[in-house]
Amino acid sequence: MSLSYAEMVLVTIYRISNGAADRVAFEDIVIRAWNDFPDHFSLRNHLEYPDAAVVSKRLYGDLITKRLVVSLKNQQYKLSQKGLTEARHLETSDKH
Numbered sequence: 001m002s003l004s005y006a007e008m009v010l011v012t013i014y015r016i017s018n019g020a021a022d023r024v025a026f027e028d029i030v031i032r033a034w035n036d037f038p039d040h041f042s043l044r045n046h047l048e049y050p051d052a053a054v055v056s057k058r059l060y061g062d063l064i065t066k067r068l069v070v071s072l073k074n075q076q077y078k079l080s081q082k083g084l085t086e087a088r089h090l091e092t093s094d095k096h
Contacts, residue, residue: 006062007090008037009055013069013079014087021084026075030055 003011012033016024034041034050043049059077063069068083079087 003090005040005054006058008040009033009058010063010068010079010083010087011090012036013077014084014091017079019084019088019091021079021081023072023076023078026052026055026059026077029059029077 009029012029013024015036016028016032030041030050030052033055038047041050041054043051059069059071063083064071067080068086069077070080070083071077
């Protein structure tokens with residue numbers, strides 16, 4: 001199963017929060033997405049570094065807009081109930 005960038009970020013938040021709707025720091029999302037999906041979340045000319053802009057674009061352009069993720073204070077995020085359900089489905093349907 002091939003995931004979109006937004007789905008990869010959603011699964012990343014799910015993994016960091018251990019399958020709960022706990023607060024997750026933006027920096028933790030960036031690092032975990034890069035570790036789990038390095039081909040998609042690395043800087044173009046410096047693959048040894050994560051690209052925070054890609055994560056930010058998916059958070060605000062897709063996940064928050066679709067109400068899958070809730071933005072909290074100080075660059076903290078959490079899965080909504082809808083996001084938790086979707087992330088759980090993505091995570092269990094095919095191990096990535």
